[in-house]
Structure formats: structure tokens, C-alpha cells
Amino acid sequence: MPAITLDGVGKRYRITDDDSLFVRQLAKTLTGRRAVREHWALQDIDLEVQAGESVGVIGRNGSGKTTMLRLLAGVSAPTVGRLRVEGSVAPLIGVGVGFNPELTGRENVFANGQILGLSKAQLTRDFDEIVAFAELEEFVQTPVKFYSSGMFLRLAFAVAIQVEPEVLLVDEILAVGDLAFQIKCLERMRELRERGTTIVVVTHNLGSLSLMCDRAVVLSHGRKRFDGDVDGALGAYHEAMRDDRAGPSATGGRVEAPPVAEVTVLVRDSLGQPTGQVPAGEPFELEIEAHVDQPVTDPILGFAIGSPVYGNVYMAHTLPGEVAGTFGPGRPVMATVRLQAPFLRGSYHAAASLSDPDGSTVLGTSRYADFYATTTARATGVVDLGAVLEVNGRPVADLSRRGELPEWARSLSGS
Amino acid sequence: MATAAGDGTPAIVLELTGEATPIPTLLVDLWRHRGLLPMLAAKDFHARYRSATLGVLWSVLLPLLQGAVFAVVFTKVVGVPVSPGVSYPIFVISGMVLWSFLTQSLSAGSTAIVDGGAIAGKVYFPRSILPAVPVLANLISLAIAQTTVLALMPVFHVPFRATLVLLPVAMALTAVVATLLAEPLSLLHVYFRDVRYVVQAGLMVALYASPVIYPLDAAKGVRPLLLANPVSGPLQLARYAIFGEADALARSLLVTLAWVVILAAATLTAFRRHERIAMDRL
Numbered sequence: 001m002p003a004i005t006l007d008g009v010g011k012r013y014r015i016t017d018d019d020s021l022f023v024r025q026l027a028k029t030l031t032g033r034r035a036v037r038e039h040w041a042l043q044d045i046d047l048e049v050q051a052g053e054s055v056g057v058i059g060r061n062g063s064g065k066t067t068m069l070r071l072l073a074g075v076s077a078p079t080v081g082r083l084r085v086e087g088s089v090a091p092l093i094g095v096g097v098g099f100n101p102e103l104t105g106r107e108n109v110f111a112n113g114q115i116l117g118l119s120k121a122q123l124t125r126d127f128d129e130i131v132a133f134a135e136l137e138e139f140v141q142t143p144v145k146f147y148s149s150g151m152f153l154r155l156a157f158a159v160a161i162q163v164e165p166e167v168l169l170v171d172e173i174l175a176v177g178d179l180a181f182q183i184k185c186l187e188r189m190r191e192l193r194e195r196g197t198t199i200v201v202v203t204h205n206l207g208s209l210s211l212m213c214d215r216a217v218v219l220s221h222g223r224k225r226f227d228g229d230v231d232g233a234l235g236a237y238h239e240a241m242r243d244d245r246a247g248p249s250a251t252g253g254r255v256e257a258p259p260v261a262e263v264t265v266l267v268r269d270s271l272g273q274p275t276g277q278v279p280a281g282e283p284f285e286l287e288i289e290a291h292v293d294q295p296v297t298d299p300i301l302g303f304a305i306g307s308p309v310y311g312n313v314y315m316a317h318t319l320p321g322e323v324a325g326t327f328g329p330g331r332p333v334m335a336t337v338r339l340q341a342p343f344l345r346g347s348y349h350a351a352a353s354l355s356d357p358d359g360s361t362v363l364g365t366s367r368y369a370d371f372y373a374t375t376t377a378r379a380t381g382v383v384d385l386g387a388v389l390e391v392n393g394r395p396v397a398d399l400s401r402r403g404e405l406p407e408w409a410r411s412l413s414g415s
Numbered sequence: 416m417a418t419a420a421g422d423g424t425p426a427i428v429l430e431l432t433g434e435a436t437p438i439p440t441l442l443v444d445l446w447r448h449r450g451l452l453p454m455l456a457a458k459d460f461h462a463r464y465r466s467a468t469l470g471v472l473w474s475v476l477l478p479l480l481q482g483a484v485f486a487v488v489f490t491k492v493v494g495v496p497v498s499p500g501v502s503y504p505i506f507v508i509s510g511m512v513l514w515s516f517l518t519q520s521l522s523a524g525s526t527a528i529v530d531g532g533a534i535a536g537k538v539y540f541p542r543s544i545l546p547a548v549p550v551l552a553n554l555i556s557l558a559i560a561q562t563t564v565l566a567l568m569p570v571f572h573v574p575f576r577a578t579l580v581l582l583p584v585a586m587a588l589t590a591v592v593a594t595l596l597a598e599p600l601s602l603l604h605v606y607f608r609d610v611r612y613v614v615q616a617g618l619m620v621a622l623y624a625s626p627v628i629y630p631l632d633a634a635k636g637v638r639p640l641l642l643a644n645p646v647s648g649p650l651q652l653a654r655y656a657i658f659g660e661a662d663a664l665a666r667s668l669l670v671t672l673a674w675v676v677i678l679a680a681a682t683l684t685a686f687r688r689h690e691r692i693a694m695d696r697l
Contacts, residue, residue: 074539
């Protein structure tokens with residue numbers, strides 16, 4: 001049964017210049033200087049999302065993503081067509097809206113939670129969990145105006161993600177908090193997904209798409225350009241960007257398209273040979289190449305290692321100015337990341353991205369470079385924590401070394 | 416439309432087309448979000464008065480002070496013809512208390528959707544809740560101010576009457592009128608941001624077109640105007656509650672009732688059509 005159905009949905013905005021005052025509108029109408037432009041933010045959108053599906057919506061700024069999310073949330077209504085969403089809807093959009101700085105964290109949790117659709121009883125029950133998720137136990141009685149921006153966002157996000165809707169709408173999930181918090185959020189979303197929540201994610205962050213979605217829709221100039229698997233969508237997205245640049249006049253007076261980067265990642269072993277296998281604890285390298293089609297100065301380079309099972313494992317990016325210089329056609333960004341990782345056995349992937357200097361626009365993201373980590377450890381998971389098991393004061397097993405105890409442990413057991 | 420799920424709980428279905436929202440859907444939605452109004456009002460009240468500890472006191476004191484000034488001016492400088500046995504100070508102070516409640520509620524209520532734009536533009540809940548929030552929050556100050564009026568009554572030799580039980584009804588009726596005036600205005604304000612000024616100007620003039628400072632038959636020719644006022648009903652009811660008599664009480668209440676019906680119809684019509692698409696202008 002479809003949770004979301006869009007039937008020939010179109011959304012038109014009327015844009016009048018400077019229309020906020022009636023007196024001004026009247027004056028302009030009387031003198032015949034009132035110009036109303038029409039802009040179709042979405043056109044002819046047919047879409048069906050089954051209950052329990054996770055769908056990503058990607059597209060450039062102005063492609064209609066945000067409008068789509070607003071329609072699905074019921075905030076705005078389509079101009080033509082029919083939209084139907086079955087089940088409770090909760091948006092994870094612009095978290096923290098409605099937070100009142102004068103009120104304490106606790107009061108804001110209750111206010112915000114109820115606006116998002118939680119009942120007072122539910123909030124009372126889940127309050128501790130929300131605060132623990134936000135890691136703000138000590139500050140719940142403090143007015144939110146004394147919070148740092150990070151604390152504010154964490155709390156807002158914790159409330160939003162506590163809502164367990166049948167349909168979850170997500171806008172730029174990864175934009176909140178530090179890395180550890182982001183991973184926690186991803187984990188929580190994975191949990192919701194496993195419980196059968198229908199999820200629609202609107203994102204610029206192409207890297208996170210395949211982690212969270214089974215399917216992706218590409219929007220371009222308000223129309224659906226692609227609907228299918230994530231890999232195909234990433235291809236279609238880049239094609240759409242290329243087309244836009246080929247015919248910039250098509251949209252009329254749009255801001256110039258940002259540069260597009262073609263980013264590749266290669267995994268190499270310590271000898272510099274391309275490899276698909278990384279032994280735990282051995283050094284290896286990621287070789288990143290980013291070819292940009294227009295000059296970019298001081299871009300931001302990011303890379304991530306993820307696991308298809310456990311989500312993101314490691315993400316890092318440079319700070320503004322660290323990758324100094326101007327890069328352009330014929331002058332790619334060539335980077336090497338040296339790593340040494342105590343991986344546990346399993347599949348991993350590496351990806352890299354290049355962003356503009358202020359980090360607001362991702363110019364390009366690489367495909368995943370897959371590799372397999374081998375280890376002698378018998379534990380499962382992501383990281384080898386080097387655990388040693390001691391029973392009644394006697395070390396009995398080194399969980400990192402299959403069967404055998406390390407030197408120091410053996411000496412311990414001997415004494 | 417809303418089908419029952421297997422477990423018997425009605426499924427929530429959002430269905431949107433380019434057409435206006437059907438009235439039943441509008442009302443069901445409002446019912447589903449009924450907890451939101453008291454919560455937002457409490458939050459509004461707390462947030463407003465937290466940083467100024469004596470904040471509530473000010474909101475109570477100002478209308479009383481204004482009433483007192485009128486009382487002095489209109490008894491010592493100009494004479495206002497009130498019926499014998501009616502204390503003018505209590506007459507004007509009780510009127511000002513209701514009037515300033517209306518003024519404050521309507522000023523905040525008519526801009527409520529725009530002011531709440533940050534949240535209304537992101538999350539759906541019935542937008543008609545927003546204009547009612549300041550009205551409900553201001554009821555607290557109104558109650559305190561009315562209690563003060565009651566305390567002042569013995570000072571001006573106004574006896575307590577059984578009709579005083581109608582005073583809360585007059586307050587509630589004022590709140591209903593304030594809400595229903597604020598509802599369509601708040602939506603209009605999304606499109607025309609000068610509605611704010613029109614409301615301020617209108618309220619300034621309307622004070623003198625209402626039986627607040629003087630009774631209905633204060634001057635020849637203005638009586639029909641004062642009677643046509645949507646707040647004449649609750650004002651006259653408050654006078655009846657306090658003094659046990661009021662001129663044209665039934666008639667003014669009927670006029671107010673007619674206003675309530677008209678404004679409710681206007682509110683429904685406006686929100687059916689514009690509740691969602693107005694959000695595109697925030």
C-alpha cells in the first residue's frame with residue numbers, strides 16, 4: 001500500500017516584486033507598474049512511495065526539493081494535481097523552529113514535541129531519553145538562550161527524532177552537531193527504518209544517500225528527471241548538472257551554476273598498489289583526485305569511511321584555507337590520505353567529496369571505493385578495541401587475537 | 416476518506432489538491448490538535464513575563480491607570496451622563512479593562528501567523544490556532560484586572576450583585592470576538608503587511624465608537640454606531656453584571672451574536688482557501 005501518492009502534482013508560486021504592503025500594491029496597480037511573474041516550482045510530479053520505503057530526493061538548489069517536502073509535510077498545498085499521505089507525518093525540517101529562548105530546555109522540549117505531534121504523556125515518558133540523546137542532562141533547567149548553538153541544535157534534533165511517525169520527512173540530516181552526534185542520528189534513523197517507517201530524505205549530501213535510501217528521485221527544474229536506484233540517481237543528478245551548464249539560458253536569469261567536480265577515490269596498500277583488501281592495523285592510503293570544470297579557490301576536501309552494516313565509521317574534512325590554491329581544468333586536486341585502522345572483519349567503503357570554500361555547496365562526491373578488511377580478531381563490529389577477557393583474575397582470551405594470548409597477557413597468566 | 420485501520424484506530428490521511436479544504440476536514444484537524452492551543456498560550460504567557468518579573472503587573476496596571484485617568488477627566492473636566500446610581504469610575508475602569516484586553520489580543524493576534532512564520536512554514540498544524548494564542552494568554556491578565564475592579568467596587572459604593580456571575584461570560588464573549596476578529600486579519604496580514612497598522616488605527620478610533628468611556632446614549636446620533644459595534648454586547652453584559660442594569664442589553668448581545676456568525680463564516684472561508692497557500696508568502 002502506498003504511503004505517499006503524488007498524482008500530476010504541480011506547484012506555482014506567484015512572484016510579485018515588493019508586494020508586502022497593500023498601499024504599495026495599490027499604487028503599483030493604479031499606475032500599471034505591477035508585475036506578477038509566475039514560477040512553477042514543481043510540475044507534473046507523479047510519485048508513489050510504498051509504506052516502509054526510504055526514498056531520497058536530490059537536485060540542485062531551486063530544483064523543487066524544498067517545495068516537495070513542504071507539500072508532503074502539509075505546510076503548503078499543490079496548485080494542481082493530488083497529493084495523498086497516509087499515516088502520521090513528522091518533519092525533521094529546520095530543527096529548533098519554535099524554540100523560545102526565554103524558556104528552559106525542558107519547557108522547549110514539551111512545547112516543540114507537542115507541535116511536532118507528540119502527546120504530553122509521550123513526552124513525559126520519553127523526556128529522559130530525549131535529554132540523554134541530546135547529551136544535555138545538566139542543562140534542562142537552563143533557558144535555551146544560554147545554550148551554545150551546538151547544544152541548541154542537539155536538543156532540537158533529539159526532540160524531532162523522538163517522534164515516531166509513520167512517515168518521516170528529513171531535510172539535510174547530516175547538518176547537525178559534531179561527527180559523533182551525526183553518527184548517532186544516522187543510527188537512530190536506521191532504527192526507524194528497520195521498524196518500517198517510511199522515510200523521505202531531501203539532501204545535498206550524496207554520500208549519505210546510499211546509506212539511508214533504497215531509492216532516489218532526481219528533480220531538475222521542478223520536474224522528475226529520474227526515479228530508481230541510488231547509483232542511477234547519482235548519475236542522473238550529475239547529468240542534470242551538466243545539462244544545466246550547457247544551456248544556462250533555459251532557466252532565464254538564474255544564478256550561474258557552481259562548478260562541478262568529478263571526484264574519484266582509490267584504495268592503495270602501503271606499497272602504493274591498488275587493493276581491495278586491507279589487513280587490520282596495516283597502513284593503507286586513499287588516493288583522491290578531484291577534477292573541477294571551473295576554477296575553484298581554496299576548496300574543502302572531505303572523505304569518509306563507512307560500513308554498509310554499521311553506517312558511517314569515520315568522516316573528516318579540511319578547514320577553509322587548508323587546501324590552498326586555485327584548481328581548475330587541467331589542475332585537479334590530488335590528495336593522499338594515509339590511514340592505519342584497526343578494522344574488524346567486513347566490507348567497508350571510502351568516499352570523498354569536494355565543496356566550495358564556505359562548505360555550503362558540495363561540488364562533487366565520489367562513488368564508493370569498496371574494500372574488505374581482514375583481521376585475526378574474533379570480535380565482530382567495526383573497530384578492534386583490543387579486548388582481553390579475564391575470568392577470576394586469569395586472562396583467558398584475547399578477543400583481538402584468535403586463540404592466542406599476547407605476550408604480556410601470557411606473562412600475567414603465568415604468575 | 417479517512418479509512419479505519421485494521422486495529423480500529425482511524426488512520427490519519429492527508430489529502431491535498433488545488434481545491435479549498437472541505438470544512439469537515441478543517442474541523443477534524445482542529446480537534447486533533449486541540450492540545451496545542453492551551454500549551455502555546457501557557458508558553459506565550461511564560462515567555463512574555465519571565466524576563467520582566469513584574470510583567471503581569473504592568474499588563475494589569477496599565478488599563479487600570481488609563482481607566483483612572485478617564486475617570487478623573489470625565490468627571491472633573493467633562494461630564495459624562497451615566498444613569499443615576501452608576502459609579503462612573505467603576506463604569507469606565509471596568510470598560511477599559513475589557514477594551515485593553517481586546518486591544519492587546521487583537522494587536523498580537525492579527526500578526527500571529529506572520530510572527531509564528533518560522534514554525535508555521537515548517538510544520539503543519541491548524542494555523543487558526545495561532546491568532547487565538549495571545550487571546551488565551553491575555554485572559555490571565557484580564558482575570559487579574561477584573562478581580563482588581565471587584566476590589567475597587569466597595570470603594571465607590573457599588574454593591575456586589577448576583578448578576579456578577581455573568582462577568583466571566585462577558586469576558587469569554589470578548590475573547591470570542593477578539594479571536595474571530597484576529598483570525599481573518601492574521602491571514603490577511605500574511606499578504607498585506609500593513610494590516611498591522613490598519614488594526615492599530617482601527618482600534619484607536621474604535622475606542623470612541625464603543626460604549627467604553629460613555630454609555631450608549633451619550634450623544635445623539637452615535638447610538639446606532641455604538642450599538643453596531645461587535646464588542647458592545649460583552650461591554651453591556653459586563654455593565655449589567657456590575658450595576659444590575661444595562662441599556663439595550665438584549666439588542667447589543669444580538670448584534671454581537673450576528674458579528675460572531677459573520678466572522679466565523681469569514682474565518683472558515685478564508686482558512687479553507689488560504690491556510691496552506693498563505694504559507695508560501697511567509
